[in-house]
Amino acid sequence: MTLLELKNVCFSYHSKDAETVAVDNVSFSVDEGEFVGIIGPSGCGKTTILNLLAGIYAPASGTIILNGKSASESTSKIGLMPQRDQLFPWRTIESNVLLGPELLGRKNKANKKRASLLLRKYGLSDFAKKYPSELSGGMRQRSALIRTLVMDPDILLLDEPFSALDFQTRIVVCDDVHRIIKQEKKTAVIVSHDINECVSLCDKIVILSRRPAHVLETIEIDLNKSASPLQRRECRDFPGYFKRIWKLLEDKNERCTTKIPEKT
Ligand code: ADP
Ligand code: MG
Numbered sequence: 001m002t003l004l005e006l007k008n009v010c011f012s013y014h015s016k017d018a019e020t021v022a023v024d025n026v027s028f029s030v031d032e033g034e035f036v037g038i039i040g041p042s043g044c045g046k047t048t049i050l051n052l053l054a055g056i057y058a059p060a061s062g063t064i065i066l067n068g069k070s071a072s073e074s075t076s077k078i079g080l081m082p083q084r085d086q087l088f089p090w091r092t093i094e095s096n097v098l099l100g101p102e103l104l105g106r107k108n109k110a111n112k113k114r115a116s117l118l119l120r121k122y123g124l125s126d127f128a129k130k131y132p133s134e135l136s137g138g139m140r141q142r143s144a145l146i147r148t149l150v151m152d153p154d155i156l157l158l159d160e161p162f163s164a165l166d167f168q169t170r171i172v173v174c175d176d177v178h179r180i181i182k183q184e185k186k187t188a189v190i191v192s193h194d195i196n197e198c199v200s201l202c203d204k205i206v207i208l209s210r211r212p213a214h215v216l217e218t219i220e221i222d223l224n225k226s227a228s229p230l231q232r233r234e235c236r237d238f239p240g241y242f243k244r245i246w247k248l249l250e251d252k253n254e255r256c257t258t259k260i261p262e263k264t
Helices: 046-053 093-097 099-103 109-123 137-150 167-183 194-202 237-254
Strands: 001-013 019-031 035-039 060-065 078-081 154-161 189-191 206-207 215-220
Touching: 001 046, 001 078, 001 189, 019 046, 019 060, 019 189, 019 215, 035 046, 035 194, 046 167, 046 189, 078 137, 093 099, 093 109, 093 137, 099 137, 109 189, 137 167, 167 194, 189 194, 206 237, 215 237
Parallel strands: 035 189, 035 206, 078 154, 154 189
Antiparallel strands: 001 019, 001 060, 206 215
């Protein structure tokens, strides 16, 4: 079943004397339970698309349909996990995780229980009373994910969730986040500029052009669905997907890539 659908979505930023067209006629859909990746060059409009999906911005034209209704009318809940973990350093993990319900004035027994259940389930109950600075980067990311999950969203939007982590931690946390999202039976849209990461995680990838973002191609990733992202990197067809996406981005975006000057 289709949970989310974008149809010919356009969006521009306006300042006093300039218009920046960021999204140009973007269409794609996300099925329930699907993990969809958005990949594209830096500055092409990926975060803008997530903000449109989250309802932070409204499209200039085109429509976003969520669960059969227009995004502004839908009662489906969207959880946005920003690029950095954005945990407040002065709050304990437990109180960071409960920030959403608190801001909405809905902090109650039920969501306190849900928070402590999630913290326990994903190995963080011993850290509930600790502060973010006392946790590893991976644990902080897991806490940020739990903070989003406490709100029980129907769809999770993740904006380059691993970009602040070193390479090894990134691979482990990627497995972690994938496992948690699958276990909680959530639908996810993840923005990345790391092709391998996206192929290892996603069922489908939307490949964007340079700004203004339009869809170059949408590729179904047919790798072992029950395997973890790390295991999927070992699949025979994995390198083929990398090459295909790399080539597409290189061919279409060639003219905008910064050439490193040759040494003289
Ligand atoms: P990405 O996430 O793909 O790196 P963004 O969606 O953040 O790209 O930005 C797309 C384009 O829109 C960029 O050129 C950026 O400079 C511009 N942009 C982003 N946010 C704003 C804003 N608030 N005002 C004006 N321009 C913006
Ligand atoms: Mg971005």
